[in-house]
Amino acid sequence: MPDDRRRVFRFWTAALAAVAVTGLLAGCGTGARAGGPGGMTLPRGRAVWLLTRYALGALVADPAVRAGLAGSLIYEILQPGQQPLPGVKATPVVTFPAVAPLREALATGHLPAGTRAVLYDPEAWSFTPAGEQRDPARAAATAAGLARAHGLQIIVAPALNLTTVLAPGPAPRWRRFLDLRLAAELARVADVIDLQAQSLERSPGSYEAFVREAARQARAAKPGVTVVAGLSTNPPGAVVGSQQLLAAIRATWPAVDGYWLNIPGRGPRCPTCGPAAPDVGIAALRAVF
Secondary structure, X not given: OOHHHHHHHHHXXXXXXXXXXXXXXXXXXXXXXXXXOOEEEOOOOOOEEEEEHHHHHHHHOOHHHHHHHOOOEEEEEEOOOOOOOOOOOOEEEEEEOOHHHHHHHHHHOOOOOOOOEEEEOOOOOOOOXXXXXXXXXXXXXXXXXXXXXXXXEEEEOOOHHHHHHHOOOOOOHHHHHHHHOHHHHHHOOOOEEEEOOHHHOXXXXXXXXXXXXXXXXXXXXXXXXXXXXXXXXXXXXXXXOHHHHHHHHHHHOOOOXXXXXXXXXXXXXXXXXXXXXXXXXXXXXXXXX
């Protein structure tokens, strides 16, 4: 074979081999399958979802998203006094930022019929007492004991800003959160732990690093705990789009069991949030279902 023909032959042999290897690598992922022109899809019925009543209503209004959520375990997060969304299959969860109102609601029976879980949401804000901010693990253990005494699951959702109380310093909050091993401490008493990573959506590398390490810590502390990661259509700060939510999901599934997709609006609990943006969440979920 002449030299020039040998060179052509070797070029195409190498090119075909590279294509074959790329195809094999693309098919070796676990927990997700290739979907659409841009990446992966979440296996239907596998991911766990935490959704506020408003977010759930906005998402299931879209037929494609409603079909994608079908069969999934959905925790519908309610504020005290709210009733579950009619006509939607979901597990009602009432959220509390402090132990005292949780204790009172359980003692007086002021929970919607069918409530299966309560959510304890300690943050460095006015709704969580200073003592609980300084010792969130102890407070979460108290909340868990109250919940289980009433036959309820406990979901714990510690905010990254707890580090401003527990370990003030120049390092990013998510790194201090990991150094404090808060995911491990709180997972020990929880049935579900939510990693409030939504403020990191604009930094994909930080989001992935935090969520994967925090999930590892949580599962090492309590094998079998359900771990979900926070997403938001409009966290405080610069606008985010569906591609950023999509990138966060692709970077962390299946290191977590699911996601809390929040669609907040400006209010007392999020004074710096912009207007609610359900279209961002709908576009992201359409891309992964």
